[in-house]
Amino acid sequence: MDGATVSQDHVISIRGLKNQFGSQVVHENLDLDIRRGEIVGIVGGSGTGKTVLLRTIIGLNQPVEGEVSMMGYDVRRAGEAEMKALRRTYGVLFQDGALFSSLTVAENIEVPLKEHSKLSKVFMDELAALKVQLAGLPANAANKYPSELSGGMRKRASLARALAMDPAVVFLDEPTSGLDPIGASAFDQLVKTLSGTLGLTVFMITHDLDSLAAICDRIAVLVDKKVRMGTLEEILADDHPWIQQYFRGPRARAAFQNTPHAQGQ
Secondary structure, three states, X not given: OOOOOOOOOEEEEEEEEEEXXXXXXXXXXXXXXXXXXXXXXXXXXXXXXXXXXXXXXXXXOOOOEEEEEEOOEEOOOOOHHHHHHHHOOEEEEOOXXXXXXXXXXXXXXXXXXXXXXXXXXXXXXXXXXXXXXXXXXXXXXXXXXXXXXXXXXXXXXXXXXXXXXXXXXXXXXXXXXXXXXXXXXXXXHHHHHHHHHHOXXXXXXXXXXXXXXXXXXXXEEEEOOEEEEEOHHHHHOOOOHXXXXXXXXXXXXXXXXXXXXXHOO
16 A cells, blocks of 8 residues: 555554564564654564564565554555655665675665666765765765775764665664774764754664663663563663663663663662
8 A cells, every 4th residue: 555544643653563483473462653753762682573673664574463554655565666665765774784895885875876766877976975974974985995994984884875865764773783882972973963953763773771871762672572662761660570670780770870760769
């Protein structure tokens, strides 16, 4: 279908989702709504299906049951033309960056432009230069190959490619993994700035407690094959054992010590 069937305020809406691989049930009766313009952090233990959930939302994984709507499209039932139109509305930064090593940063950014548009080479070069700037990279990074960039710069180059089509939604899979604390903090602030200035909805899988505290409007925790979702303060008040262990452990105390909920303890 191609009609806008989800709420205007929800860019992603999931009902009754079940993902199963062989005898292993990863998600069951999972519901999730993500609002327009918010930054949502997705957390969960190993095997809870964080990346599986991302892949399901963008149509790369077919669930056993459930309804998945994104940007008004029924992802499970969309035809080829609808999926092509849907792919124009989002960008993805995969965990390892997934940049093409044989292409320059500019050429990497132009890959989705070539796939989804008929722009001239001159215009694509101009857009690539703009995305490089948006991602906080120096102008000369456009002509460098991924192997010539630092880890932090490669992350930004991957983000620049995710922004190539001016998406409404950006999916980030562990965007700060492998970065030092200063680089991770700078990347977080870049994401927050871009979300605010461009009106992006951000779906961010992360283990970074600082990221959750610093930039996420809400947090979705994958436990018991479902999602528990709320603001940081609401999640901190959740008495689920895994949530308490994750969000109340020694490493979490430093990240969350300045939150209103923590201050009220």
